[in-house]
Amino acid sequence: MLREERYPKEPPALPQYDISPELKKLVLMFMGAALINFLIAGGLAMGMRIMQEDVPVLGVNTTEQNVLWYAFLTAHGQTMMFGVLSMNTMWFSYYATSKWGRKPLSGITVAKASFWIMEAAIILILLSTLFGFGAGWYNLMPLTFLPGQPDVTWGTGAAATFLTADVLVGVSLTLFCIVIITTVLRGKIAVGTQRRQNADADEVHEHVIHLENLPASVRWASLLGITGWFPRKWRLATPHVSILVVAAFVTAMVQIVGNPGLFVQLAHGFQSIQDPTTASNWLLTKDAWWFFAHPIVYFPLLIFLGGLYFFVPRYGKENSPYNKWVYRPWPFYFAFSVLVFSHHVFMDIPNPVWLQMLSQTATLGIVWPSGLTIITILTFVWRSKISWNITSRFFMAGLAGWAFGGFQGAQTGMWGTDMYLHNTMSIPGHIHMILLLGPLLFAFGVFYAIFPDLTKKHMSKTLGEIHFWMTIFGGFGFALLFNIIGTEGAIRREAVMPDAWGWAMPWLLFFALIVGIAQFLFVYNFARAAKRKPTAEEIAEYNSLHRDPQSMGTAEAA
Amino acid sequence: MAAVNLAADYGWGPYTLVYIFIIVVCVTAGGILISMLTTKMREQSALSKRQYRFETWWAIGTAIVLVWLWVISYNWMPPVAFSAIASTPESSIQVVNVTAGQWFWLMNKVSQGPLQPGNSSQVVLTAGEPVKFIAHSVDVNHGFGVFAGPSDGAPILFQMQVIPKLDNVFYYTFKQPGVYMVRCLEYCGYSHPYMTSSITVIPQVAGTNTNTNGTSSSKTIVVPTSAPASNLPSPSSGLIFAESRAGSHILSALYPPALAGMTHLPNIVKGGLS
Numbered sequence: 135m136l137r138e139e140r141y142p143k144e145p146p147a148l149p150q151y152d153i154s155p156e157l158k159k160l161v162l163m164f165m166g167a168a169l170i171n172f173l174i175a176g177g178l179a180m181g182m183r184i185m186q187e188d189v190p191v192l193g194v195n196t197t198e199q200n201v202l203w204y205a206f207l208t209a210h211g212q213t214m215m216f217g218v219l220s221m222n223t224m225w226f227s228y229y230a231t232s233k234w235g236r237k238p239l240s241g242i243t244v245a246k247a248s249f250w251i252m253e254a255a256i257i258l259i260l261l262s263t264l265f266g267f268g269a270g271w272y273n274l275m276p277l278t279f280l281p282g283q284p285d286v287t288w289g290t291g292a293a294a295t296f297l298t299a300d301v302l303v304g305v306s307l308t309l310f311c312i313v314i315i316t317t318v319l320r321g322k323i324a325v326g327t328q329r330r331q332n333a334d335a336d337e338v339h340e341h342v343i344h345l346e347n348l349p350a351s352v353r354w355a356s357l358l359g360i361t362g363w364f365p366r367k368w369r370l371a372t373p374h375v376s377i378l379v380v381a382a383f384v385t386a387m388v389q390i391v392g393n394p395g396l397f398v399q400l401a402h403g404f405q406s407i408q409d410p411t412t413a414s415n416w417l418l419t420k421d422a423w424w425f426f427a428h429p430i431v432y433f434p435l436l437i438f439l440g441g442l443y444f445f446v447p448r449y450g451k452e453n454s455p456y457n458k459w460v461y462r463p464w465p466f467y468f469a470f471s472v473l474v475f476s477h478h479v480f481m482d483i484p485n486p487v488w489l490q491m492l493s494q495t496a497t498l499g500i501v502w503p504s505g506l507t508i509i510t511i512l513t514f515v516w517r518s519k520i521s522w523n524i525t526s527r528f529f530m531a532g533l534a535g536w537a538f539g540g541f542q543g544a545q546t547g548m549w550g551t552d553m554y555l556h557n558t559m560s561i562p563g564h565i566h567m568i569l570l571l572g573p574l575l576f577a578f579g580v581f582y583a584i585f586p587d588l589t590k591k592h593m594s595k596t597l598g599e600i601h602f603w604m605t606i607f608g609g610f611g612f613a614l615l616f617n618i619i620g621t622e623g624a625i626r627r628e629a630v631m632p633d634a635w636g637w638a639m640p641w642l643l644f645f646a647l648i649v650g651i652a653q654f655l656f657v658y659n660f661a662r663a664a665k666r667k668p669t670a671e672e673i674a675e676y677n678s679l680h681r682d683p684q685s686m687g688t689a690e691a692a
Numbered sequence: 693m694a695a696v697n698l699a700a701d702y703g704w705g706p707y708t709l710v711y712i713f714i715i716v717v718c719v720t721a722g723g724i725l726i727s728m729l730t731t732k733m734r735e736q737s738a739l740s741k742r743q744y745r746f747e748t749w750w751a752i753g754t755a756i757v758l759v760w761l762w763v764i765s766y767n768w769m770p771p772v773a774f775s776a777i778a779s780t781p782e783s784s785i786q787v788v789n790v791t792a793g794q795w796f797w798l799m800n801k802v803s804q805g806p807l808q809p810g811n812s813s814q815v816v817l818t819a820g821e822p823v824k825f826i827a828h829s830v831d832v833n834h835g836f837g838v839f840a841g842p843s844d845g846a847p848i849l850f851q852m853q854v855i856p857k858l859d860n861v862f863y864y865t866f867k868q869p870g871v872y873m874v875r876c877l878e879y880c881g882y883s884h885p886y887m888t889s890s891i892t893v894i895p896q897v898a899g900t901n902t903n904t905n906g907t908s909s910s911k912t913i914v915v916p917t918s919a920p921a922s923n924l925p926s927p928s929s930g931l932i933f934a935e936s937r938a939g940s941h942i943l944s945a946l947y948p949p950a951l952a953g954m955t956h957l958p959n960i961v962k963g964g965l966s
Contacts, residue, residue: 200882270879276856277832282794282881416833417855459747481835481853483860487771494765498758505754506747512723513746534720541716548761550768554848557835557877614717623839623847627879630886632844 151236151324157228158588160246162664164225165581167253169657171217174260176650178210183643186631196630201287203629204268208296209260211271216303217256219434219569222577224248224310227382227437229584231317234376234444236324236345240316244309252306258299265292270627272427273300275403275419279410290407297403304396304426307389307433314386318357318379322347325356325373346373357383359464369458377460381440384464385433388471392429395475398422421479421489428475434569435536436467438576439507442529445583446511449526450518459510463503470500477547481556490549497547504540508533524598528579531606535571535613539564542617557627559635560620566613575605578656585660590668590676597659601652608648615641774863777822786817790827792834792854794881797874797889816892819869827852827860834887835877836862842871842890851877866893 153161185203194202232239239245266288269278273296281287322345348356355361356375364372375383399422402414443460476493479485511533520526542564546552555561578601586592615638620626624635631639668676766772777785787802799815800807807813817823827836837851849872852862866872876887 197882200885204879204882268882274833274879277880280794280831280881282831282883287882415857417858420833420855462751479853481851482855483770483852483862484855484858487769490769490771494762494769498762501758502751502754506751509750510747537720538717541720544761548765548768549770550765553768553850556851557837558848623845625837625875625877628885629882632885634843634845 151233153229153232154238154242156242157232157239157245160242160249161225161229162588164221164228164249165660167249168218168221168225169653169660171213171221171256172653173657175210175213175218176646176653178206178213178263180643180646180650182206182210183639183646185629186639187643197286200629201266201268204270204627205263205266205288206268207627208268208270208273209263212259212299212303213256214569215271215430215434216252216259219573220303220307220430221249221252222573223385223434223437224252226441226577226580227310227314227385230376230378230437230440231314231382234324234378235318237317237321239313240320241313245313248306248309248313251302251309255299255302255306258295258302262288262292262296262299265289265295267292267296269293269296272423273297273399273403274423275399275414276406276410276416278403279406293403294407297400297407300396301400304393304400307430308393311386311390311393314382315390318375318383319353323353323375323379325375348373356380358387358468359384359461362458362461363465374461377443378437378440380461380464381437381443384468385436387468388429388436389433391472392426392475395422395425395427399426417479417482417484420482421476421485424475424478425472426475428478429471431565431569432467432471434573434577436471438532438573438580439467441576441580442507442511442533445525445579446520446529447514447518449523450514450520457510459506463506466499466503470496470503474500474547477552480546480549480552494548497544501540501544501547504536508537508540524595524602525579525583527602528575528582531602532572532575532579535567535575535610536573539566539568539572539613543568554623555620557625558620559616559624559626562626563613563616563618563620566609566616571609571613575609578602578605581660585663586672586676589664590672591663591666592672593659593663597655601656601659604648604652604655608645608650608652611645611648612642615645770862777863777865780822784821786821786823788815788817788823788825790825790836790854791830792827792836792876792887793830794832795876795883795887797836797876797887799874799889799891814889814891816894817866818896819866819893820896822863822865825852825862825864827854827862828858829854829856829860832856832880833878834880836860837875837877838864838891839873839875842873844873844875846873848877853878866891869893869895 182203185199185206228239228245268287269275269281278293278296279290284290324343325346325348326343352372353375355364356373357380359380361369361372361374399419402419402422406414473492473496476485476489477497480490480493515530542555542560546555546561546564582593582598619635619638624631624638789800789802791798796813798807798813800811800813801815801817825836827834833856834854835851836854838849839846840849841847850862850864852860854860870893872891872893874889874891876884878884880887
């Protein structure tokens with residue numbers, strides 16, 4: 135019998151502003167859909183691993199199995215990226231913007247539309263898989279239209295279905311960005327100001343939260359984290375928006391700048407459906423895709439970095455929400471998240487030299503705020519007495535995964551070293567480190583933390599612990615293995631892995647199985663808690679935390 | 693003779709990267725573990741401006757390291773790395789046309805003239821002499837990857853993307869004689885894993901005629917003699933097939949029946965058609 139427990143040493147008083155029931159329902163819908171998508175995408179990955187073990191699938195021949203493998207690869211990538219990671223960002227951004235901005239979302243209907251459109255896109259992506267579509271998650275045109283042998287693999291209909299799905303993805307992401315940006319730019323927003331407590335303690339101030347209609351200049355400076363770079367006197371005099379609202383805003387701003395890249399690529403695609411060899415500039419198409427697709431890699435990350443800044447000090451019982459180092463990385467995240475895109479096209483020699491230089495500069499540039507974030511969080515931990523509950527564990531494990539993956543990103547961000555890593559298995563290693571073991575672990579942490587606020591109930595701690603340790607073990611296991619064989623020269627996207635790397639395949643399957651089983655436990659835990667009625671103790675706790683929804687007196691929620 | 697030096701030539705080869713990665717992983721993991729085990733509570737009032745100097749020094753330190761990385765890696769940027777052979781006489785550069793398609797490589801040296809029926813689709817090059825690879829794709833994106841050995845397991849020497857409709861140019865100087873595996877490094881369809889070839893590099897010997905294509909590799913694909921010479925890929929116009937709807941289909945028509953089989957039957961591609 136599993137016991138319903140509070141997470142140990144859970145600090146009190148997370149919720150103070152109660153988000154609307156409609157938004158709670160939307161967040162839960164996002165969570166549920168993301169979990170289902172995660173299981174599907176994980177199942178596809180498992181299928182890929184099994185096929186690489188040379189296990190015959192339903193008696194199909196080698197060619198058919200290869201076609202299937204690449205269809206799985208494509209659907210796995212896009213479902214994970216959009217149906218899981220992007221959806222996680224969407225629910226947490228909606229939640230955080232409303233909760234810590236202390237205001238309802240501007241356009242809950244539009245927010246709902248973003249959900250349904252994204253889920254429709256995922257269904258279409260999976261549908262195109264049934265037709266054998268497998269041009270890779272990055273839809274590398276003109277392969278989209280030239281599969282080599284349409285009667286063996288996919289035809290124009292499958293390609294058109296996939297392109298339509300990506301149009302829906304772009305529309306959904308754009309709606310999301312509009313909702314977040316308009317919510318934080320319009321009307322009053324919760325801000326904190328700092329009052330010095332005593333003359334002896336330089337950095338110790340009382341933080342006072344209040345709703346304010348900020349002038350545009352102050353609002354923008356605060357929302358982009360520029361205030362962190364103000365001289366001390368100005369910084370203390372400037373109202374600060376919660377770091378979670380900053381993170382949501384930067385996430386939306388980065389993505390709305392990057393989204394046109396997707397639409398440019400898709401426009402080329404639709405233009406080329408009839409005659410792919412004469413219509414398009416495929417280098418431009420590729421550049422346009424990555425102009426969108428590198429921001430989309432940061433899209434799942436940035437809001438959860440805000441969560442990291444918010445939750446970790448909270449669990450460390452350190453009250454320093456307006457530390458300047460918390461805000462300082464954000465202008466750089468905003469600037470470099472878009473510019474960094476071109477390191478994906480380093481090996482495209484015809485690209486102009488200035489673009490190659492820019493990409494290397496931007497890649498090394500974004501390492502800098504990332505390094506600041508990592509060290510700021512670690513020093514928070516070091517200077518405090520952190521409570522090790524499920525959320526803080528997931529956060530610290532996510533920080534480790536993101537740090538390792540980020541280091542690999544720096545390697546691939548330099549032309550000289552990317553030469554030996556580009557399109558090797560170290561890239562999936564990097565991606566799984568930086569996304570699966572970064573934002574996804576952060577999302578699990580937030581999931582456990584806000585579930586009681588959404589449902590008045592707690593999930594099982596025991597199952598949560600098992601979920602954590604199995605995910606960490608399996609996830610780091612296969613991501614590290616990807617990295618090791620990739621750095622030794624194993625090529626990615628090989629349906630049939632050369633014999634030289636055959637030894638790694640059973641291990642990859644083993645680690646993937648561990649991760650997969652853990653997610654089933656998590657879904658069971660989620661469904662079980664969602665289904666049951668809250669206990670009297672849980673209701674009392676929820677009510678006590680929401681006794682004064684308009685309370686603005688403490689810094690805890692800011 | 694000028695040589696093109698890439699990162700590996702400065703000691704930054706793949707295995708160095710493995711070591712760096714392992715060290716960083718261990719140090720980072722160790723750091724996080726230590727920080728977890730040694731966390732301690734400090735009173736809020738004890739947190740002073742001085743305690744945040746660590747972040748300041750970290751910010752400055754990482755900025756310096758990143759600038760240093762940018763500076764040392766500048767030499768590896770394509771135009772800079774390739775500039776080493778800018779002063780080399782054209783006649784001393786071995787120019788190789790590379791034609792990529794689903795799922796084959798055709799290579800021939802410009803000095804040899806157009807690829808003729810019966811010629812090998814692979815090349816023999818001389819060690820120590822710069823090579824200019826001009827790659828074209830007849831259909832989709834491919835990745836021209838050359839490995840430091842004849843089979844899988846060898847580290848990557850260099851790679852470039854082969855984008856349709858464009859001249860994709862890469863300079864390289866092979867230092868050692870031997871057989872170098874060529875493998876497609878960009879996913880290009882369901883038979884992508886079988887898209888391999890090889891380059892043979894021979895020692896630089898006075899009087900050796902290096903303008904002859906080799907025919908010795910087990911994976912040699914010989915252009916069928918039944919194909920009309922006028923329709924063979926021309927080294928002077930590598931875009932010969934680029935305007936076609938699907939290069940592989942055009943090739944199937946040009947070289948029946950051998951290449952037609954090659955494009956669609958992975959086991960045949962894997963085994964070679966010689």
